[in-house]
Amino acid sequence: MESTPTVLIVEDEQMLGDLFATWLEPEYNVRVENDGEQALEHLDGEIDMALLDRRMPGLSGDEVLDVIRERGFEFPVAMVTAVQPDFDIVEMGFDDYLVKPVDQDALLSLVGTLISLPSYEDAIQQYFQLASKKAALEASKSDSELESSDEYSQLLEQYAQAKRQADQKIETIADDIDFSELDDEFDS
Template sequence: MDSTNPERPDGSENRPNVLVVDDEREVADAYALRLKGLSDTETVYDGESALAHVEENPVDILLLDRHMPGPSGDEVLEVLTDRGFGGRIIMVTAIDPGFDVLDMPFDDYLCKPLEREDIRAAVDQQRLVLGYETLGDYFAAESTRAILRSELPADRRDSHSEYQAIERRTERLKRRATRLLDDPERLFEVFDGIDREGR
């Protein structure tokens, strides 16, 4: 497994976590190199390792080769879907797409060979999509947390398991949105400035 930890070109220290999965090591390593400066990128070289990595580590964007010896990229995609994987999946493959892709729950499909700028653009686009999806989830959870915080005393909140769960969820979502988006602080400030308690 190889890892790179560069800064994004905009100078941000926050980057998406990308996992590249390809059974051709030189191809996977080349993609990781092409993403240098854009993401924190790790590589694995088979489907089993990909599933294990996703189980144990936060992954925002997965670059997944379709044609690999057992399990194939298609099978990895199916397992991740069944597990409720919360990231974005880009199929990266030499297999020309057919009508079979209509039922495959990927987020983008890139055909090899890939130019450096194409893979960077695809990853950056999925970063933004996931970032705004995460931001929407955060706002929904945080509005619930905020109104309960304003209406209920601390001792009742502290002893309520569901309230504690939503506190943990909002913090997790906020951290992810901050990692994925370039300037989420302004959006957080606007959200926090809304009076939800009424007059």
């Protein structure tokens, strides 16, 4: 029997962290930490994915993410935050980015998708990460800002290459995610 996946929620607003936990607990084991330091103290190999707020007192979600990756944890991480994405996200090691407010369906969909990511080959993971960053920037930046950004141009090149590699892998991967729908969503 497969074990129930564990989701780490790092959210400084305790009521919001508890609400996310309530939404997820029927399907997942959930740990809620209300600051970055506590999250890092309790970081272990039982965690299957993390949801991080970016703006918290003490350690920010960005810093927590850096430490997670520095310690060699490769589980999926989503930023769930009120911070609108900026070009700095291109270099960050997260797998998805949701801007608050977030509803229950969006959070459940995000967690379900990311929990399944480790079972996919690296090419698909890379494509998903780049597509998420591309969509986040396109939702928050004007066309002129995007066109004048070297980071965004680099992201588009990486995205195109990752898409080609992912397309080659899709036929051999289980149908857990319909990538054609993801591509349509991120290309629009």
